[in-house]
Amino acid sequence: MDIFLQQIINGLVQGSIYALVALGYTMVYGIMGLINFAHGEVVMIGALISITVTSTLAAAGMPLGLAGLFGLVAAMLTCMALGWSLERIAYRPLRGSPRLTPLITAIGMSIVLQNLAMIFWGRNYMTFPPLLPKVNFEFAGTHFTLVQVVIVLLSAALMAGLVFLVYRTKLGMAMRATAQNPAVASLMGVNINRVIASAFVIGSALAAVAGVMVGSYYEIAHYQMGFMLGLKAFTAAVLGGIGNLAGAMAGGILLGIIEALGAGYIGDFTGGFLGSHYQDIFAFIVLIVVLMFKPSGLFGEKTGDRA
Template identity: 45%
Template sequence: MFVQQLINGLALGSIYALIALGYTLVYGILLMVNFAHSEIFMLGAFFALGALSLSWVSGLPAFMQLLLALLLAMFASAVTGALIERVAYKPLRHASRLAPLISAIGVSIFLQNLVFLFVTNQSVPFPRIVPLWHLELGNSQISSLQILVIAVSFLLMGFLRFFIQKTSLGKAMRATAGDRMMAEFSGIPTERIISLAFLIGGALGGAAALLNGMYYGSIKYNMGFLVGIKAFTAAVLGGIGNVTGAVLGGLLIGILESLGAGYIPGGSEWKDIFSFAVLILVLLVRPEGLLGERVSEKV
């Protein structure tokens, strides 16, 4: 039972981790909570479904379908993310810190209702794409979907890590996160780096949306909110702004949620409270998160 919940939690946590990375990348550079990120994730799911229902895609073998849907969802979500930044956040670069947050809430309401009104207000079935089988591991089992979710997530996170640590663009990104003004003086086009952060965050959100859709089998216009909050909790738990922290936080939240749902009596009814409780507790006890640094207030 314990191992089984651990496996479930790992699959769930990988999805949270991918989304948490979107929050953390943006926060690291702009110090703002991109509240609309949960709606980018939701839109990503609809983009992926749209891609899968294209006639020339649905005839292809499963692997190609998966790859194409992944790339299309990532691309469309990335563009959405960058577009939101350009329209709703960029004009507020020098406003008070609450201004972009309010703007982000506006965008979030707008996007959710856009899908609600013009796409569908019902939950829509999402194709599984790959055949379903189970691998026995002692008393527990791991499904093909879980293997896929975990594998794709870790692959993408590996790419991201390579990109940030080894490429010059990644270096520019780290510099911008460290000190934006200094980076600007050293010739880094920081506005483009900001766009890049939104592009990457959006792309990871889109990938998470496809995996999430396949894993749960249905998507809905309001699915972003709860998942978004949990992913944000994960980012805060790991130390917001810290990329490794976001992954660690995501996995922890996923595992915690499955263990809670499995072991606490009536746990599944209350499971959504756990992440909120964890969020508030982390903010109270260690607001800088597990891997974050304590930053003193600048005068």
């Protein structure tokens, strides 16, 4: 039982990170129907920026906690600027072009960002300075660390904040209006360009936080760390119903737990025929099965011809 609980904890932490990244995908998708494939790279840039800033400041004698905070802020600011420019350079000029066009640009941007990061930060894995003291908790036979607790709590807080923003503020209302019908929204006086740009900026800030969290959790960062993470988060967003905030969160956490339980128990269930080497498949198989019965994801509304 403690093992089962441990697996749930493992999945929950991993899932919180997926969820946070998935929010970025889903916000942009919800508003303009675009898969921002480069979103995973924003996470990566966030992690690398925060490493550089934190270790530079720490080396200059600043206490690690404070340096980490500065690193986080720097990462968020950089990523917000990056998100804004991504939208300006790669996506805005393409509005109204065939669906696949911005997808290819996004892939192109993803390649560009990865290689820029490689030129700046080098090819080696970088170690992340331990931002939080290493505290191990033991509870009912399970082990978890302070970092894990912080990740789950911080993700929850950020998601709550985002929900508040979307459903309780003027900007959020403008976002929802744009998502429903951009043309009508703009007739109502909504500045579509600003709304879309802010979706990118907010999503990127969340990505930066996710980057710092991933970095401090695994204590490593690398110019290729964003791609797989982005892909998983995207899967999570689709699983929950892309375009839907609650769906992205649920999808992320669900995906994390499915992966953990899959890796932990599939071997026992299949008598050793399948093992943890099929770990990456479970997410996709669950996705395919869910979509077969609910073609717009778990929480997705019918979007008609949109998707």
